[in-house]
Amino acid sequence: MxxxxxxxxxxxxxxxxxxxxxxxxxxxxxxxxxxxxxxxxxxxxxxxxxxxxxxxxxxxxxxxxxxxxxxxxxxxxxxxxGISSATRGTLVTPPAPVLKAAQESGETVFLTEIVGLRLVCVSLVEARHPLRLFVQVGQEVPLHAAASARSILAFLPEEVVETLFRERDLTAFTTGTLRSLEQVKSHLAQVRAQGYDVCENELDENVWAVAAPVFASTAQAVSSVTLAAAGNRMRDPIQRTRATEIVLRTARTLSEELGYTGGFSNLPETPEAAGAGGETPSR
Missing domain, CATH: 1.10.10.10 (Winged helix-like DNA-binding domain superfamily/Winged helix DNA-binding domain)
Structure with a gap:
């Protein structure tokens, strides 16, 4: 040579x-x-x-x-x-976009993250308005009954979802809770199609919530951002649309801060869109 x-x-x-x-x-x-x-x-x-x-x-x-x-x-x-989202640490202080979403909406906003084989609330900003909520910081959220969990599960490989549900009881928290894995899988397909999830009276009575996934630079869904409010404050379709757009914009910002450069579903193009009316999100 x-x-x-x-x-x-x-x-x-x-x-x-x-x-x-x-x-x-x-x-x-x-x-x-x-x-x-x-x-x-x-x-x-x-x-x-x-x-x-x-x-x-x-x-x-x-x-x-x-x-x-x-x-x-x-x-x-x-x-x-083979990097897994389970290797990521948990948070205590809510990131700035979550604080902004809570301030803009006046409602409870929280982050949920995969920790091992559990989905856990890792940070939360309480609403200005009173709200009795099942979810608290450090608490595991039920996979089948929470929009915060399902908005992550919908974007995970099917074999991962099967593993997470293995030996899990699908407890009926309310009359609206999904009761079978088949129902959950069908619902997850809907979440994938629309890019977010809505939960109404499934985990808590008189609580409406909307959640969207947060993606990491590896294009994996690693967490979710959720806005939860008393159902009687979210009866107006315009209010629901505005809340959904706030969550989607927050999820987009969090994803971009994590280095995600892929596409997003159903995200408003401008912040002004958050004040616009529209159709009621699918449930």
Whole structure:
């Protein structure tokens, strides 16, 4: 092998090593990292780091959030190393978009996340209006009876859903609770089609809730954002449409902050859409 080939081989190995170091570093960072942070952490020159990230992004091993310009692992990395949403930590302080949604709506807004084989409420902002709610921070939510859970399950692989429901009792919390796995699966298909879920008097009497999935940079549904309100305050179709749009916009923002760059279903194009009327969301 001549010297030219040796140099080219060394450079190729250096690029590969740097790319693997970037993937490993991003895998350990839930909040993603900027170009500058990666440069400082890995001591790779800015120009070289930019080229490595561009190559990884082209092959979808990393993605870049359009909101905060941070880099995250992409869908190809998830397939490569089998990254699971269960590896993500839980929250206590509600993220800014959740606080904003609660302030805008005046209702209870909370986040639900997969923790192992459970779906757990990880942060919550209480409503200005009184509301007696089943869900509290740290509490597991029932898979079959909560929009917060079903809006995540609808976007998980079928075998994962089967595993989560294995040996689970489908308790009837109210007369409106889904009672069989077949009913749940049929409902999940509807949620996938419309991009969000609505729950009315299924878990709590006189409680209406709407939930939408939050996607990570790997295109996995990793959590959901839910708005819950007393049913008697949500009888107006316009109120329901407005609440749904607030939740969908919040889910989109949270997804983009996690580096998700894929498409969204039924999301308003502008914030002004939240004040517009429309059809009652399907239930």
């Amino acid at each position: 001549n010297k030219h080939h040796q140099v080219n081989g060394w450079l190729s190995m250096q690029v590969l090593t740097r790319a693997l170091r970037v993937i490993k570093t991003l895998a350990a960072s839930r909040q993603g990292m900027t170009l500058q942070q990666l440069h400082e952490e890995l001591q790779i020159p800015i120009g070289s780091m930019h080229r490595v990230l561009a190559a990884l992004a082209e092959e979808q091993y990393v993605t870049r959030s359009p909101i905060n310009r941070r880099y995250f692992l992409g869908p190809a990395s998830a397939e490569l190393v």
